[in-house]
Amino acid sequence: MASSKNLFARAKKIIPSGINSPVRYYTPYPFFVKKAEGSMMWDVDGKNYIDYCNAYGALLLGHRRKEIISDVTKQMKKGTLYCAPTEIEVDLSELIYRNFPSMNKIRLVNTGSEATMTAIRLARGFTKKKKIIKFEGCYHGAHDYVLVKAGSGVAHIGMSVSEGSLDEVSKNTLVVQYNNSEELQSLLEKEKDVAAVIVEPVLANMGLVLPKKNFLRDVRKITSENNLVLIFDEVVTGFRMSTGGAQKYFSIKPDITTLGKSLGNGFPIAAVGGKSEIMDMLSPEGKVYQASTYAGNPVSVSAGVSSVKTMNKLKSKLYPKLEKNCTKLVSAIHDLASDMKIQHQINSISSMFQIFFTNKPVVNYSSAKKADMVKFKKLFEVLLKNGVFIAPSQFETVFLSYAHSEDDMGKTITAYENALKAVK
Ligand SMILES: Cc1ncc(COP(=O)(O)O)c(C=O)c1O
Known part of the structure; x- marks a missing residue:
């Protein structure tokens, strides 16, 4: 070889x-x-x-993990992609909801990036506002909405904004320091066109940075007072910090949650979910568009069902x-x-x-x-x-x-x- x-x-x-x-x-x-x-x-x-x-x-x-390999193998014998609904998609969404009660309605997607992109578009559609606020060093995927002062590979390379990203998009992404709710508060006194705040509840893309004692609680309070959508990006922390992620660990309820990574334990699956009135904005009944050929594909979904069941059984x-x-x-x-x-x-x-x-x-x-x-x-x-x-x-x-x-x-x-x- x-x-x-x-x-x-x-x-x-x-x-x-x-x-x-x-x-x-x-x-x-x-x-x-x-x-x-x-x-x-x-x-x-x-x-x-x-x-x-x-x-x-x-x-x-x-x-x-043996249970996951076995369940996925069984599914593969029945087909790998239908692009028509399946029972296991409903099973997985119900399982996620049981673990994350803030996710009243859920869409399954393929990657964390798709989940955060959909969460942000939903927040904009719901509030009819344009800007979003993220925290410096948080990484929410490789799309234009969030590729501003991001962590992970972007920080490793030392990039602030990716070439090829549109200024028109990145100028609508405002950035404040992680663990600094005062800065968030004072920014919101000036900025009125803000739809959402997105945060990694534990910052795992800057090395590891923990939220200070009242940081997440303050962010929740400030976003509620300003009628902003609070998005917890739990792509890393979901199922990793507890079966109910960081929101259960810290007892804080966001409006939208994104999950990925451990949800599929090695298979490409992610989820975006939250309050029904926000999630119901999604097409075709709502006017916020989201779609994907491979979303809800039975191979990844069977891995998701198997992962969540195994994590719940072993917790x-x-x-x-x-x-x-x-x-x-x-x-x-x-x-x-x-x-x-x-x-x-x-x-x-x-x-x-x-x-x-x-x-x-x-x-x-x-x-x-x-x-x-x-x-x-x-x-x-x-x-x-x-x-x-x-x-x-x-x-x-x-x-x-x-x-x-x-x-x-x-x-x-x-x-x-x-x-x-x-x-x-
Ligand atoms: C917190 C967080 N959000 C979103 C993403 C993007 O997920 P994906 O790489 O599946 O698109 C990542 C990836 O590392 C992440 O760590």
Whole structure:
């Protein structure tokens, strides 16, 4: 079989930058995957990795979770795309509603980007207002409405607005600092044409940044007082922080929610849902348009039904295990870095964490950007050499899955020890 090096050389000739999504690229070339199972990935060069990228958080249950593979296989024997309604679409929507009671009505889509794009269009249609407000460093997908001062790959590359995005669109996306509800409040005193505020309740695209104590509550209060639609982008946090996502974890009810990633545990499916009076604006009965050939395709929907049922069935073990392992890793890494006198911060919550090489707390985009990126790059490279794969960017998050074992924890701590020694 070809090596990663050779495959990358071939890929670069036919795929721009050799990869199909920007953060997958790192120097000199990324490893090419042969297969994955549980917590592990194997590459074509014969090496294996404990996976903490976890498909950027999508694989809450790990690779190839048996119930999901079995249900999807059964569905594939019955057909893969009908573009006509199925019972399992209703089942999945009802299951989502039972877990997210704020999502009174739901449309199933394919990606998180489609979900946030639809949520924003709905908010504009509902309020008849034009502008939206997002928070600096939050990433809501790769479309023009939200590709302004975004996190994830955009921050990694150091881009503020993508070339090719329309100024006419991006000027209607106003940006305030995460964790700064006063700035939101004062912006709204000046701006009257605002339809919605969209937020990642826990910012997982700037490394990991946690909401300060009253931040989300204040955002809810301000949006209600100003009659704005509050969109919780739970593409990462939905099902990951609890079966009811961050909104259950923090007890805050948004008007619209977007889900993705863990909803399908490795299959392309996402959802947008919220108050009936807003969701009923969707066509054909309403006047806000949304459509997709693959939306509600039975393969992804069967993965969604299987994922949600499995997460619900396992929940009393799932969330405690994820949190226990995450706490274990974080405290071990913190102790190691402290013993080596490496300036650092680790932000963590439920099954997510990230280390920043800085002596100041990381609470927003500007504090995250002050962390030492050269050290992070070194950390990534040595972790990889030691068989631990995290996302290759400071502006991403380390995600645990239910498949990580005690043995994985021990090996991961040793790998971080070696990586921190190299960073020192
Ligand atoms: C919070 C958040 N919203 C939306 C998206 C976009 O989702 P997708 O990549 O499925 O389009 C992402 C992707 O990482 C995300 O992290």
